[in-house]
Amino acid sequence: MTDLHRRNPCRLPTLLLLSLLTVVGLSMLWEFHLEASVMHWLNLPYDGDFEDAERWRFVLTASGFSMLSLILPTVVLKRLVVNTQSSYRRLQIIQAQTETLAKYDALSGLINRRVFMDVLHKQLDESQPVAILLIDLDHFKAINDQHGHSAGDSVLVEIAHRLQGIAAIHAGTAARLGGDEFCLMFQGHREESELSEIAELTVRWLSEPVLEATLCGRLGATIGISRSWMDAREASSLLHCADTAMYRGKNTGRSTFNFYDNDYERLMRAQADLDLALKHAVDREEIVPFFQPIVTLPSQQVVGFEVLARWLKPDGSTGMPGDFIPILERLGLIPAMTRSLVRQACRAASRWDDHLNLSLNVSATMITDELFPDHLFDQLKQENFPFDRFEVEITEEALVGNLEAAQRNLSKLHGHGISVALDDFGIGYSGLYHLTRLSIDKIKIDRSFFEAGNIDHLPMVEAILGMARSLNMKVTAEGIEDFHQPYLPKWLAENGCHYAQGYLYGYPQAGSTIATAVHGPSIACIAAQN
Structure with a gap:
């Protein structure tokens, strides 16, 4: 009804006019033609000399009451329909926003940790090869401390934009896992040399000045790389491997990348x-x-x-x-x-x-x-x-x-x-x-x-x-x-x-x-x- 009304806004007034003309016609037919026949058929007394003015008064009264009984409910109903339409549209907008927030990080626009882990779980459950690059920004806390959280947010937005560019170039997916920690995921088997090139590009791009924050210094990024066909076959374990490789870089100079090394993790556990x-x-x-x-x-x-x-x-x-x-x-x-x-x-x-x-x-x-x-x-x-x-x-x-x-x-x-x-x-x-x-x-x-x-x-x-x-x-x-x-x-x-x-x-x-x-x-x- 709503879509029909939007396509033909004159339909409802036309229907009301036809209904009113029908009532007027029926009233005249009854008063001037059918009433006498029905009264004779029912053997009831009927005064055929009844004045025409009285007949027209009846027609007008019946038509007026009919018009009121049609128009007023229609107006109320139309208002209810409009309110229902507005509420439904708001509900659709809220539902869309909720679905967006459930899937995407509100600040950066990248997929969030939950969706990232869902995709990773699905790939690994289907035995599809996956490589992930866990990225942690270097010295990001100093930006918040020295320039405020608004500058820090600007930096995160710019970093997310750069990572989206890298993901687009290499057919990957970028995600923000939380804070200043991001991740790039690449489905399918990738050679170590290709992953190294991607990591080098990421370090280089993320080390370039962030003009939006008007910062004096430069950021950097430390990256840990893990591969499902070598390091782990379960999502949380694969992410842990990347995290271990990333912290190895943090401990050896930052602004670099490392592949997961099982011997290094044994050393760290010891x-x-x-x-x-x-x-x-x-x-x-x-x-x-x-x-x-x-x-x-x-x-x-x-x-x-x-x-x-x-x-x-x-x-x-x-x-x-x-x-x-x-x-x-x-x-x-x-x-x-x-x-x-x-x-x-x-x-x-x-x-x-x-x-x-x-x-x-x-x-x-x-x-x-x-x-x-x-x-x-x-x-x-x-x-x-x-x-x-x-x-x-x-x-x-x-x-x-x-x-x-x-x-x-x-x-x-x-x-x-x-x-x-x-x-x-x-x-x-x-x-x-x-x-x-x-x-x-x-x-x-x-x-x-x-x-x-x-x-x-x-x-x-x-x-x-x-x-x-x-x-x-x-x-x-x-x-x-x-x-x-x-x-x-x-x-x-x-x-x-x-x-x-x-x-x-x-x-x-x-x-x-x-x-x-x-x-x-x-x-x-x-x-x-x-």
Whole structure:
């Protein structure tokens, strides 16, 4: 009815006019011709002399009521039909918009993650070969932070437009998976060389300036590629393979592409397992302190121990610092490990003679943390360990990032009686400068000056000892080994070296072992255990 009315808008008034003429005609036929016959047929009285005016009044009355009974419902019905048509059209528009939003990303216009995964599932279920390029923009967060989210949205729209162009050129499909992550999907078998060309083109196009955002720098893109005929046959697994390949690029320089490599993923899984194991090791105090003796010269009596970290693994093996310290630094767990070592070392030292000191190397992150001194003070108080028996060791590398913060913290430590030693002295580029600016009590000459069979460094060691005397600083020589005996310890003592440390005097050992060996007058009993 609606379409008919739109095609012939005069049809309804014509029908109403014909209906009205029909009613008028029937009324006249009845009043002037049929009424008398019907009344005679029914044997009812009938006055044939009835005035014509009355007959016409009846005709007009019947016609008027008929007209009202036709026109008014028609107007109401027409309005209802129009409203129904309008509501239906709005419903169609909303339904179309809903279907569009369900299939396409509202910002970029690309198909969304759900539709992408549906298409991928269908292709793989039909055993059709598929290759996907997972694309993650480089440094996109900086655009949002520096230029606002509207600029970021403009960038995403432009990136989507470029990806649509690449998909059109190579008969693929572009999708936005979320955030600044996009994907190109290519159905059918593609050679590795062709996929490499597409990836190179994508990196190049996405690295070009985005003029709409008026940005100073350029974007980049890192791409991971996976192929169903080589890497996975299930949609989520294939996407995971591409994700693994993409993060390999993120870890090796960005703005590049990588194909999925199963060996690399095994390596990453092993790294993730190691990360988790180390997190548990810190929480469970599996990383424990080992203690290496520090002796005074020339008597060679033990005056303290350097605390060295060892990882006692559940399988019974022992992990060395070089194997796990860099990982803990990356995970941000060095402060937690250090607090654990301080706690364990203080409790172990509570069973020793009260003249023995503890020395612990502190990372660059901690020594520049304004809260570090107070945390250390609180921990030593809690363990009832005297401040004047504790020494903090730092390296020159720890001072490079924030010298002012380190200076404040070292002064605070020094003011509370905790001594400070500059470790690995002699291999840094600005040792004298740091010595004059910081609250340093002791320097530890690096072990590289005492390499086996090399006496060329001894004049430098003599110069360092002379400088320490002029600055009124104590000196420890590190790395004194068995092959140095007997001349080197004696030479060091004669030239003013106060302390020595190395395998000649003892290997790092657990606290329980140290407890039985520290009561003698000399180091002989400890060295004998090694």
